[in-house]
Amino acid sequence: MNFRREDIQWGAVVIGWLVAVASFIILGLILGAIGLIATEPTDATGAVTAGGLVSSMIVGFLAHAVGGYVAGRRAGVNAPLNGVMVAVFGLVVVVVLTIIFGIFGGLFVEGQGALSTPGFLGYAGAGFVTVLINFLFNALGGYVGGRISGGQAASSGSGSSRSSSRVR
Secondary structure (H helix, E strand, O other), rough: OOOHHHHOOHHHHHHHHHHHHHHHHHHHHHHOOOOOOOOOOEOOOEOOOHHHHHHHHHHHHHHHHOOOOHHHHOOOOOOHHHHHHHHHOOOOOOOHHHHHHHHHHHHHOOOOOOOOOOOOOOHHHHHHHHHHHHHHHHHHHHHHHHHHHHHOOOOOOOOOOHHHOOOO
């Protein structure tokens, strides 16, 4: 897929992300209320259960499909790219908030000792894998939403002028 930096419409991406967040909350509440998703995403030790991961993947996919659809419709050009960028923008927001809460979160919690990290990569490794799997499903949902939005895809000839000027 060829695309230019100008194809990303950041206003559409942010609006799509806000719609995806609202959709995630609404879908999670509805599907949880009727019993279609896990209501206990973690076990007694705090580890994410398979049901919690699958529920998060399904709701994330559907929510980002809705957000990708909105971003694709608003962008008008290269809708699938703008749909995927909804998930990328969401990942950046999560990483920034995690860093901020990681730095300043210890200031507001008393009596909490440092958690031990069992095994290879421990909690961090499991958290990374969980975030990676969810991100991939969210990006796929954003792509599908952008694809069905009817926005135009980037033309395949957009990169041909650059390739002809290369010296071989």
